[in-house]
Amino acid sequence: MLTNISSDRVRSVRALSRRAVREREGLFLVEGPQTVGEVVAHRPDAVKDLYVDVQAAGRHTVVLEAAQTAGLSIREVSSDVLCAMCDTKVPQGIVAVCRPIDVDLDVVLELRPRVLVILTNIRDPGNAGTVIRSADAAGADAVLLSGSSVDIYNPKVVRSTVGSLFHLPIVTGVPIPDLLERVRRSGLALLAADGSGQSLLGDVDLARPHAWVMGNEAWGLGSDVLEACDDVVRVPIYGKAESLNLAMAATVVLYASAAVQRSDPSSR
Numbered sequence: 001m002l003t004n005i006s007s008d009r010v011r012s013v014r015a016l017s018r019r020a021v022r023e024r025e026g027l028f029l030v031e032g033p034q035t036v037g038e039v040v041a042h043r044p045d046a047v048k049d050l051y052v053d054v055q056a057a058g059r060h061t062v063v064l065e066a067a068q069t070a071g072l073s074i075r076e077v078s079s080d081v082l083c084a085m086c087d088t089k090v091p092q093g094i095v096a097v098c099r100p101i102d103v104d105l106d107v108v109l110e111l112r113p114r115v116l117v118i119l120t121n122i123r124d125p126g127n128a129g130t131v132i133r134s135a136d137a138a139g140a141d142a143v144l145l146s147g148s149s150v151d152i153y154n155p156k157v158v159r160s161t162v163g164s165l166f167h168l169p170i171v172t173g174v175p176i177p178d179l180l181e182r183v184r185r186s187g188l189a190l191l192a193a194d195g196s197g198q199s200l201l202g203d204v205d206l207a208r209p210h211a212w213v214m215g216n217e218a219w220g221l222g223s224d225v226l227e228a229c230d231d232v233v234r235v236p237i238y239g240k241a242e243s244l245n246l247a248m249a250a251t252v253v254l255y256a257s258a259a260v261q262r263s264d265p266s267s268r
Contacts, residue, residue, distance in 0.1 A: 001054055002077040005084040013051070013085040013097060019151050028153035030096040031086050037063045038163025039096060044070035046166070049097045051075050053082040056093025063094065087155035101165070102152065102172045105144065105179070109186040113141035115257045116188060116211035117250065120146040120176045120225060127217060128152065129160025130247035136164035138254035139262070143168065144183070144211075146176040180228045183211050190229040193253050194221050195243055197234035201253060204233050206260040212253050217246040 002009065015021040016029045027048060030039050039047060040063055050067055052060060054076040067074055082091050108116070117135045122128045128150045135143050150157060152172055158165060174182075184190055189210040213229055215221035226232055235244060235252050244252065 002051075002075060002081050005080050010081055010084050013095070016097065017087040017155055019154070022151070022153050026100060027097050028100065028158065029085075029087060029155050030098050030158055031088055031094075031155065032092040032159065033060050033063055033094050035158060035161070035163045035165075036094050036096045037066070039098060039166045040066045040070060040072065042163075042166040043098075043101055044072060046098045046101050047072050047096050048099060049073050049075065051077050051082060051085060051095050051097075053077060053079050053091075053093040055079055056082075060094050088159075100153065102170045105171045105174055105182060108142045108144070108169050108171055109182065111141065112186075112209075113188070114209045114261060115140045115254070116183065117143045117254065118146070118176075118179060118183065118190075118211050118213045119143065119149050119215075120179075120213065120221065121216040121219065122149040122214070122246070123216060124246075125150050125154045125156035126160045127246045129157040129162075129165075131214070131250045132157075132161045132168075132170070133164040134247065134251040134254055136161075136167045138251070138258040140168065140254055140257075142171060144171040144174065144179055146179055147173045148176070176225060177228070180213070180225070184230075189231070191253075192221055192226050192229040192232045193235070193249055194226065194232050195234050196220070196226070197232035199231050199233045201233055201235050201256055204231060206257045210257070212250070212257070214246060214250055 022028050030036050050072050086095055117140050132143050190213055191210050192213045235249055
């Protein structure tokens with residue numbers, strides 16, 4: 001059992017909370033039983049090491065049994081060591097060190113997707129993670145983040161996806177002009193979700209393959225992005241709210257897409 005909080009291994013795991021270290025090492029942290037359980041169940045190939053607080057092991061038998069079945073490396077550690085490893089102040093007894101799982105854009109486009117999410121200049125980790133979770137729940141085919149967006153391996157992003165990070169393809173690092181052009185060339189309509197839109201959500205053709213383009217919550221979408229899209233769509237506000245935040249708007253438009261796409265079996 002690992003008990004020395006000053007060991008090189010503990011310091012190397014804790015250092016993964018920093019982006020520069022994650023990029024240099026090609027590794028990231030997954031914390032908590034729910035999210036660790038999802039990576040073990042859906043992407044065990046991504047797991048390099050799994051650490052469990054020996055005092056908490058009895059609470060995580062399902063995850064640990066699945067990890068053993070997958071042949072993963074499991075190390076018992078003390079509570080102090082687990083706290084020293086984690087980004088959260090109150091860890092939940094289990095953490096995994098994982099390899100990146102993002103995929104190339106060509107891989108996604110070759111699968112002939114019908115609903116994509118494109119995030120540009122998204123800087124808030126919680127927003128990014130929640131949009132990934134909503135995309136997963138609504139059955140979107142992939143989430144594409146421009147090169148100027150937050151690192152999806154930021155611990156706050158990983159936690160806020162609650163495991164959805166490991167359920168659908170994620171593309172990162174492509175400059176937004178290239179991203180939009182390549183998605184359009186693949187046959188998808190580009191629909192900008194923006195409060196300035198003249199088209200209302202209920203009036204847009206969502207039966208065709210399409211990609212929702214969403215911008216920074218504070219700045220919205222730039223004029224160059226809006227001009228590159230086929231339509232600018234707004235979610236109607238019937239009450240007195242000034243607007244919806246990014247994650248809420250994403251959930252609304254993605255479920256609108258899901259409702260239309262799944263009502264017509266020939267569209268899937």
